[in-house]
Amino acid sequence: MATETLLERIEEVDPSKESLEIGSAETRQFVIFQVGEEVFAVDLAPVQEIIRLPETVRVPLAPPALNGLANLRGRILPIVSLRRMFGFQEQDHNDSTRAVVIDFGQPLGFVVDRVASVVGVEVHRIETTDAISRTVDSEVLAGLVRDLGGFAMVMVIDFAKLIQREFAQLASVVRKVETSGIATESFSESEEEDQASDERQLVSFEVADQEYAIAIEEVQEIVQVPESIIHVPHSQSHVL
Numbered sequence: 001m002a003t004e005t006l007l008e009r010i011e012e013v014d015p016s017k018e019s020l021e022i023g024s025a026e027t028r029q030f031v032i033f034q035v036g037e038e039v040f041a042v043d044l045a046p047v048q049e050i051i052r053l054p055e056t057v058r059v060p061l062a063p064p065a066l067n068g069l070a071n072l073r074g075r076i077l078p079i080v081s082l083r084r085m086f087g088f089q090e091q092d093h094n095d096s097t098r099a100v101v102i103d104f105g106q107p108l109g110f111v112v113d114r115v116a117s118v119v120g121v122e123v124h125r126i127e128t129t130d131a132i133s134r135t136v137d138s139e140v141l142a143g144l145v146r147d148l149g150g151f152a153m154v155m156v157i158d159f160a161k162l163i164q165r166e167f168a169q170l171a172s173v174v175r176k177v178e179t180s181g182i183a184t185e186s187f188s189e190s191e192e193e194d195q196a197s198d199e200r201q202l203v204s205f206e207v208a209d210q211e212y213a214i215a216i217e218e219v220q221e222i223v224q225v226p227e228s229i230i231h232v233p234h235s236q237s238h239v240l
Contacts, residue, residue: 026122026123026124027120027121027122027123028043028044028120028121028123028126029043029044029045029118029119029120029121030042030043030044030118030119030120030121030145030154030156031044031047031050031100031115031117031118032115032116032117032118032119032148032149032151032154033098033100033112033113033114033115033116034112034113034114034116035082035083035086035088035112035113036083036086036088036089036091036113038086038088038136038155039116039151039153039154039155040112040154040155040156040157041121041145041148041154041155041156041157042100042102042156042157042159043156043159044118046102046103046104046159046160047100047101047102048101048102048103048107049101050098050099050100050101050115051072051098051099051101051109052097052098052099053079053093053097053098053099053111054070054071054072054077054079054099054109055070056068056069056070056079057069057070057210058210060207060212063166064084065080065081065082065084065085065166066078066079066080066081067079067080067081067111070109072101072107072109075107077101077107077108077109078106078108078109079099079108079109079111080108080109080110080111081111082110082111082112083111085162085166086136091113093111096113096114097111097112097113097114098111098112098114098115099111099112100112100115102159102163104159104160104163108163110159116149116150116151117149119148119149121145121148125145125146125148126142126143126144126145126156127143127144127145127146128143128144129141129143129144129155136155136157139161139165140157140158140159140161140162140165141155141156141157141158142156142157142158143155143156144156200215201215201216201217202214202215202216203215203216203219203222
C-alpha cells in the first residue's frame, strides 16, 4: 500500500498527531502504536495496511496469542494479540482497536490498542535497549527512541524476529485452511460455473459455539456418547 494511503488511514484515527516526514537516506519511517501502557513502533516498510478489527474464526490447537483467522478480501489473515504475546492483561476491544497488517511473506494482523501516528526518525536517534528495564523480551526489540511523537520513550519491535520465534507453525496452519476450502475466494462468473459441479459433502458440528466441518468420506460413523467411559491411565488430558 502507498505511504499516502496508509497515512490517511492513521490520520482518520487521530488527525491531531504529526504527519509523515519526508525522509532522507538517514531517516526511517515508523508507525507508532500503543499496547497497554507501553508505546511501540514498527518500521513502515513491511506494514501492508491498518484495519479495524475484523471478525475471526478460532483455530483449534493454535498458539494462544492467535485470536483466529479473518477473511481479508478473499485472503486468509491470521489475527494475533500482542497483549497475549507480551503477557499483558486482557482488555475489551473498542473503537480505537486496530490490526496492523505486517507482511513478511505471510500477512499477519497484530491487534493494538491504538495507532498514534507515522513519523520519520533519524537513524542516530535509535538507541540500544541494554540500559532500560523492559516489560517486553529484549530479543524482539530493535531499539528505542526517546521523545518521539509526543511520547517519552518508544520501543521499536523487530517483527521479523517476533514472527520467526513465535509463529513458526502458523504458516502450516494457514496452508491447511487454504487447501481445505474454508477460505472465501473471489471467483469470476465463469469460475463459479465451473465450481458449481465440484461440490464436497461435509459433516458440520459445533464445539463451544464455534462451527466446524469434516469431509464426509473421513467419517466412519456418528454415535451417542456412551454412558460409561473407561479412563486410560497416563493418557493425554483431552482423552476422556
